[in-house]
Amino acid sequence: MLARRFPAEQQLLLGGEFTAVDGHEAPPEGSGAGGTLRYRVDVENGLAELGFDPLLFATFVQRTLNDPRGWPHEGALPFERVPGGDADFVITLASTGTVNAWCAKSGLDTSRETVSCDAYGTERVMINAYRWAQGAPTYGDDMLGYRQMLVNHEVGHRLGHDHVDCEENGAPAPVMMQQTKSLTTGTDTCLPNPWPRP
Structure with missing residues (x-):
């Protein structure tokens, strides 16, 4: 499922209401020397009925964020998924119309x-469904x-x-390059790369 595409309407607009994904996922054992970032995962109501699996999404996010190639280098800043309560931010899977509305804020x-x-300025990191x-x-x-x-970039x-450019032709793209849009800056074209520290 996570390695393939599935149908989705590009300009979908749902109602803008969210449900938090249940469950708690602790950071990797032995990590957290620099503190732990707590986040919640919300999925817009109506997406599950269209084939989006909220728990699969949340589990994938947690595994991606705590990957050794990711942001918590050598376990110094791990991520913990919480079902509610205090959270540093909320990763939100939402329809295009709802993403546009939140990003416009x-x-x-x-x-x-x-x-x-x-x-920014809100609690939400918006992932376009x-x-x-x-x-x-x-x-x-x-x-x-x-x-x-997508998860690592946002x-x-x-x-x-902040956003950065491709700096060397044929090199892995920096994860903060806008890789959804392009892999090219000027005459340099980078290779797709999902990791902060590949």
């Missing part, structure tokens, strides 16, 4: 290219890699990282 226009965003289902031409059939990149913004 942060002055971001995600409507032109159907992308996701970190809705259409992109989650369909990916982007830059990644071809590598849906697993694309989904890993959470990277929440951690304070």
